[in-house]
Amino acid sequence: MDPVLGDGLSVSSTSFQNSALSPRTPRFSPRTPRSAVYTKFVAGLDGLGEEDELALLDEDDRRQYAEGLEVDDGFGTINRNKPVSSEDKRAMVLLCVLYLIQGVPPSSFIGSMPFILQKHLSYSQLATFALSGYPYSLKLAAIQWSPVVDSVFFSSFGRRKSWIIPMQIINGTLMLYISLNIQRLMDDPSHHVTHLTNVFTALVFFSATQDIAVDGWVLTLLSPENLSYASTCQTIGLNTGYFTSYTVFLALNSEAISEKWGVPRLTLAAYLRFWCFVSYSVSVWLLFKKERKEPISDSGLSVKEVYKQIWTVCKMRHIQSLAIMFVFGKIGFAANDAATSLKMVEKGLLREDLAVAVLINFPFQIIAGWLVGTWSRGEYPLRPWLLTFWPRIGFAFTAMLIVYWFPTPVSAGFFVFLVVHTVLTSFTSTIQFVGSSAFFTRISDPLIGGTYMTLLNTFSNIGTMWPKWFVLKSVDMFTVATCQIVDDSTYFGEVATECVSQTGKKLCAELEGQCLVIRDGYYLVSTFCMIFGVLFLIFYTAPTARRLQSLPATSWRVKL
Template identity: 75%
Template structure:
């Protein structure tokens, strides 16, 4: 046995083998691919080098050396990995993550799902764009994530110091909204700003909790099972989101209540229910012991964390990743933001929409778990990139559905087709979400775990959220609609010629006119988004994703 330096070992590796490792595209969960591969390389001269402490581990003979090399080679130059064992502690950690992510999904389902449909009959697309701003804190949480990562009580726990108060604040805020929501919803067009403010606050505190939970996930699960954190996030957030979206819309519907003889669930009652659930989950978190991690609890100051963020952002591959995620989703942004609203406008009942998405829910849960196993592979961004094509294709199909939407009532065959389209569209979205989350979890640095994860998730969330305001605004901007009046003698002025906003539609109805849409901005905006999405995918996203996956995990680490 002898000691040697990493530089000497790498110098002894044959040049042809060293270049091969650089060209391979491979990742292993939470472990640098270069470490596993370098162990394989170093066996060529009988030495296995441990990168963690700079010591040689063992000295193999020729037969042992060949056997070890054979166990690592899988036909692609990748290190074979034993199947991870799910311990009881990991199972309990996954259960806690599922619950916490579910609680976070509830306000998102209300703010981004149910409320736009409830408000659609009273607000214009421009006013809906204003309300859509309440979802932005989830995309901009990077701005205050260093505070969450740096200020904490060691006695309570680094992550529990934030999860507990955020849970309590969210529960109390939902209780407040439940007591005032009826007054706001009586005349929502007069209270757009107030509605936006209260739901922005709700999303803000949920986003703050998400920072702490993302960081907690890095230590709550063992390294070999860490990729399941993205699965927990997918299942938990989807469950909370769809509960507030589809389940609530269905139970809130007077039609379904009359049909099934069930009481109608009001928004106030729904908020009160989740208020008490949040209080109960807070008690559960209080009694959960947080694992002590010397690396994660390194005690960086806020200023140091912001400096580390700036250092990370200055990395060339981080900038490339940010551009890829911020602009890459424009191709289907119009479909995500406006298609469902357009279908309701064309005559689709909110109850039918809720049933369609409710049918989709179990497929989302199963898909999230299934895709979680795919994300454990060596190419986590490969399914993410491949899925762009069907997502843009489904956006095009959805535009055709809106254009040829049948006159209600809908036939059973068309409704089944709509459900299948919804399931497939959502499944492609799940693939991208889980794939990107697994990649982010793998490359995040535990030293600033919550902030690093938040930085990476910010790129993805911003890419999803920022186009929404512009899409909804642009639909009104490109739409040309006039009020057609049968008896010209009743014409009351120029205000009757505008039929895009709710005010114009109301004035048109008051004079017994009919809104005539000569150009629907939805089709213009959707087409522009798809054209940009295809070009950006071909010329930037695909080559950039391939290059980023070729990097070793150590290249993503913060240099302290």
């Protein structure tokens, strides 16, 4: 989900290979821990147990075993053409379900809630509500919670289940609470923005905690040759959560669709109660899921030791370069992600039409996730992320032009064009997400698996979330609009100095006036983001991505 190369900076497969170590030179390739099945198989051949095997190894060999590394002679030691085992297929289904459950709360806040609140709140107030998504981005950097999740658990219950099950129960309870109080809060949301933000912040925080545990489980739940599919499962699960929380809910919540098709209208309270039930049900299902033992891991490290190890990782120069690249690399399309859909609705696009566009787009995202998961199984999983960066900025520019020349009413031909544009934009976003996630899975050190994965995902999530508040605030800040009174089709005069905030718009409506937008801050903010994104891509993101892609696995490992 991040940089790509532009004109004159394209990187072919040959240049990637040249930038890496020579294929004839033995080197360590990024590998993850052996599966339990593989360990038993090797132990069975030698007639030795796992402890006996380890006793025969010196300290360096034990460290190499712990890291899950193996010497690569250039031809690859993992058979990536091996069919996916039934055990891995079951693990993939479990991962999809878990990512679906944890994807619903942030998807509700990102997807449907801004459109529900848009009629009642200004962009500045929407920016305040957007803060509720920050715990998902700052789950390690700000909250410093990941090492605790990685180190504190009940071994008899399961290292990952010790956190996943309680988090799901808490989330379900929070959704039940919101469902019982949402009508009161939504009757006058402008006076309950802070409370809404606090409640959704708590919901997203516990989802982020579950995400930490699931990310750590991924490293041992799947076999090494199929680890790249973890990002595919994450894409399918999170996109399905987004699909249900956005498309399905907005469509079934629409009064127009309810009247047209004669179906009961789905309220926000009923929707949240449904996911409360699902969270409880999946928690019961996990009680019967036996967790694979992790013989070599960070489970023996104390919380303090894990903090020391992650601080050591943060001091690595290439980790710092990766953080800068991900945190600032997405500014090029930040305005498009945060404000374009809201602007289209403001221009006259019905929420139901937008939901239909997302509905059509959903299967394409799933297909893209699976294809890129296969594509990312090679030596360069970051390549898809790189190659798709320019198209994504290009689609952001096209979206700004769509908003500028938005037709009223929306014709059938324009709607088809809008659907195609939505599909292509989401396709590039999915490719970047899967590619970067596969790269993170590949370089993470299993000694602090969940924490390491969380750290890398935090950089990516921050890059997605932190510009949102500034974009929405800046749209209002740079917008100039006045209220004009028209009497018998004749201009009467200006009665308000601004028509940007909800207070100004409400006053103008009471005076039967119209808001005249003299300068829309959306275009200014979008232009700035794209210019910055292109420059940052050319001068930092592209060369840094090429350099990081070629580093050996040992450079990403924790030094004990």
